[in-house]
Amino acid sequence: MGSYVIEKDPLVSDKERVRMTAVEVWNATGYRLLVRDNKKTKSGHRTRYQCCQDETSRKKSKPSTRPGAVPRDRVGMDRFDCSSRATISSRTFTRDQTKTLISIHFHHEKHHIPYYDVSMPQRVTDIIHENMGHCTPNNLVPLIQAEFPNITSAQVYSAWIKLSEELWKHAENPLESAKQLLEELRDEVEVVHTKVADGVEQLCWVLKKITGPLGKGVVEVALDATYRTNSAHLELYCVMAEDDNTGFPLSYCLLSTATSIEQ
Ligand SMILES: [Zn+2]
Numbered sequence: 001m002g003s004y005v006i007e008k009d010p011l012v013s014d015k016e017r018v019r020m021t022a023v024e025v026w027n028a029t030g031y032r033l034l035v036r037d038n039k040k041t042k043s044g045h046r047t048r049y050q051c052c053q054d055e056t057s058r059k060k061s062k063p064s065t066r067p068g069a070v071p072r073d074r075v076g077m078d079r080f081d082c083s084s085r086a087t088i089s090s091r092t093f094t095r096d097q098t099k100t101l102i103s104i105h106f107h108h109e110k111h112h113i114p115y116y117d118v119s120m121p122q123r124v125t126d127i128i129h130e131n132m133g134h135c136t137p138n139n140l141v142p143l144i145q146a147e148f149p150n151i152t153s154a155q156v157y158s159a160w161i162k163l164s165e166e167l168w169k170h171a172e173n174p175l176e177s178a179k180q181l182l183e184e185l186r187d188e189v190e191v192v193h194t195k196v197a198d199g200v201e202q203l204c205w206v207l208k209k210i211t212g213p214l215g216k217g218v219v220e221v222a223l224d225a226t227y228r229t230n231s232a233h234l235e236l237y238c239v240m241a242e243d244d245n246t247g248f249p250l251s252y253c254l255l256s257t258a259t260s261i262e263q
Contacts, residue, residue, distance in 0.1 A: 030114025044091025
């Protein structure tokens with residue numbers, strides 16, 4: 001258990017600070033924390049966690065009754081009776097609003113092997129874990145295959161998705177998750193509020209760091225669309241501009257019409 005004081009960053013909410021601290025705890029201990037509940041407090045935010053491998057954290061999932069449903073591929077994660085509980089809080093001092101107090105309470109009784117994809121060598125998981133904050137799977141594949149030629153890019157990709165969830169996944173609903181992530185990245189993107197037809201979900205954003213410098217120099221734009229890129233089957237549209245023979249994405253739009261047509 002411990003606490004420390006940091007300079008308050010006005011762009012980082014207390015809730016976000018708690019989440020970032022949980023990732024640091026994971027990095028430092030190897031135990032990945034699973035959120036149990038969140039609470040807004042008088043002067044900040046606190047989240048309670050459990051070790052994701054704690055036997056008692058196993059959720060009972062009902063098999064899907066949807067026809068043709070394929071059971072989710074579960075990585076055989078080892079479970080332990082580790083009696084884990086953790087609380088992380090972030091709050092602003094009442095007397096000095098420029099300071100944030102971070103408190104961490106982490107109780108973990110039994111040492112066990114840390115969380116990772118059991119089908120992967122530990123070293124591969126470590127490489128992904130160390131670099132996931134600043135590398136895409138595409139950058140990581142050559143790095144990993146140089147050392148482990150038998151590891152496929154699909155394996156790297158799925159491990160990266162799973163391990164990096166802490167960084168980008170903010171909600172179970174993909175659109176809601178994307179909204180929250182974009183809100184967090186508001187220095188780099190601007191969410192465009194659009195008029196949406198009934199029953200259609202839409203999320204559009206502009207990449208400020210590209211549209212700014214390119215600005216009025218753009219004479220022609222192209223629209224690109226992809227499909228089957230996410231679990232929610234949202235279509236992803238992209239407005240591209242060309243500058244010096246290189247294509248740059250200016251803005252993106254996620255649209256749910258494909259699902260509407262399917263149903
Ligand atoms: Zn544990």
